Amino acid sequence: MTEKIDLKKTLDSYRAPRGEFRIVDVPDLQYLMIDGHGDPNTSPAYSEALEALYPVAYKLKFASKRELGRDYVVPPLEGLWWADDMAAFTASRDKSQWDWTMMLLVPDWIETAMVADAVAQAGAKAPPARLADVRLEGLSEGRCVQTLHVGSFDDEAPVLARMHEEFIPAQGLRMAGRHHEIYFSDFRTVAPEKLRTILRQPVTPGPPQ
Template sequence: MTEKVDFKKTLASYRAKRGVFEVIEVPEMQYLMVDGHGDPNTSPEYAAALEALYPVAYKLKFASKRQLDRDYVVPPLEGLWWADDMAAFTTSRDKSQWHWTMMLMVPEWIDAALVDAAIAEVRSMGAPEKLDDIRLESLAEGTSVQTLHVGSFDDEGPVLARMHDEFIPAQCLRLTGKHHEIYLSDPRKTAPEKLRTILRQPVS
């Protein structure tokens, strides 16, 4: 029987501690990605991105097990977030001004041909709206600061302010990449106060 890999257990970059800012080295990884803009709570574009990402991710998982004899747990949803004025993200939390890239990590043994085949299979079953916007892309964040936030997404602001304005400068580091979130909880099944989200910021 094929051993199923769970990257949340095998990669240190999927682990973080609540109330602790840690400097870590994040390995280069590849993702299925879809870009968009606007409030994730109300934007049809955001919902459409997830409706396209997940079917492709699961087709890849099944193809990997069937064709390559390598099984894995589909990793958690992740997102890169930014705004033209970052105060809209950390202070005012004006979600209408947010840009985002939603992502699902895929193992290094998955290649572009397998992704193309998975997209074609999903298309044959009725193409989601943003299916053609999916791309396979590597992300090399390197040195990063991360912590675990437990609670509502709307309560992240003070944690990010401490990370950006206190911890990172105190380590003689500077922000270099986009704010990165990893969603360890399913918001459809988890109370807001119990949501577990890794908050990451690449630095140099």
């Protein structure tokens, strides 16, 4: 039997404490990505993004097992989030102003040609509306601060405020990249108060700019 790799268990960057902040060095990783804008609760672009990402991810998984003899668990959904005014996350929570990139991690042995084949297979019958927008791209975050948030997405704001305004400056650091979330729970089936989400912020040495 082919050993099935579970990246969320083997990568240290998928570990975060609840109720405290941890500084972690995240290795360079590669993801299936798709971009969008607007409230994830109401924007058709968001649901269409997920409908495009997952078929490609599973086609890749099966191809890796079949062609390379390397099986793996499709990792949890992740997202990069930003806005022209980052107060849209910690103060107003104006989701209509949010930009995002939804992502699924893929192992480092997956190559561009395999992704192209997976996209073609996913589009063979009833292709998802945004299938052509799925891409393979590397992400270099380096040093980050992260924590495990348990609860509703709308309860993240106070945690992020403490991370951004208290912990990061106290460590002699400043924010240096896009807010990153890793979703260990399926928000479609799990009660809001039980959702488990890693909240990550890339940082660099120095005072806030």
